[in-house]
Amino acid sequence: MAATTGSLPSGLAICVTLPDLLYLPELVTGGLVWILVASTHVEPPNPLAWVMFxxxxxxxxxxxxxxxxxxxCHRNASAWAAADFAYHAIAALFYLSAGVDLAFITFLMQPGDFRLYQIDIAAVxxxxxxxxLYFxxxxxSSLRWKHF
Known part of the structure; x- marks a missing residue:
């Protein structure tokens, strides 16, 4: 599977081209982080606000x-390729900071309830x-943008 050059895929073509093939794993792992963090109880709850956001x-x-x-909806392919790169770079940076924050909170947490501790580790x-995946x-996306 090669990245497309010169145009951006649309329709179901995003299911067979790189980097667009990564959308589904990004959605699944992001959804799992959301669900796992929402199912735990941390005192005080504020440190996990960034992770949830x-x-x-x-x-x-x-x-x-x-x-x-x-x-x-992407008419100007070059601008959309640049926006695709920018969004995924920002998302990678956001998830890196959220992952470090979540790992630190999990490290400080006393494993009194081992089930909740395991959920937090899975979220990390x-x-x-x-x-x-976002990185x-x-x-x-930056390589694809370079070809425009």
């Missing part, structure tokens, strides 16, 4: 981005997985 924001924006690409793993998408 990042997971919800990136999930919604990625879903909107997918819908726009499927609908073929998925946060860093989402970071990696790879940003790199591949």
């Amino acid at each position: 990042v997971s919800v924001f990136c999930f919604v924006m990625t879903l909107l981005w997918v819908i726009l690409f499927i609908a073929g 793993v998925f946060a860093f997985t989402a970071t990696l 790879i998408h940003a790199v591949l």
Whole structure:
């Protein structure tokens, strides 16, 4: 599967081209971070606000981005390629900061309730997985943008 050059895919073509193939794993891992963090109890709850913001924001924006690409709303391909790179680079940076924050909170947490501790560890793993996916998408998007 090669990245497209000269034009951006639309419709179901985003399901077979790189970096657009990464949208589904980004949505799944981001949704899992959102669900896992929402299912835990941390005192005080404020430190996880950033993690929740990042997971919800990136999930919604990625879903909107997918819908726009499927609908073929990208007329000026060069500008959309640049915006695709910018969004995924920002999302990778956001998820990196949220993953570090979540890992630090989990590290400080006393594993009194081992089930909640395991949920937090899973959320940390998925946060860093989402970071990696968004970073790879940003790199591949920058290469695609370079070809315009």
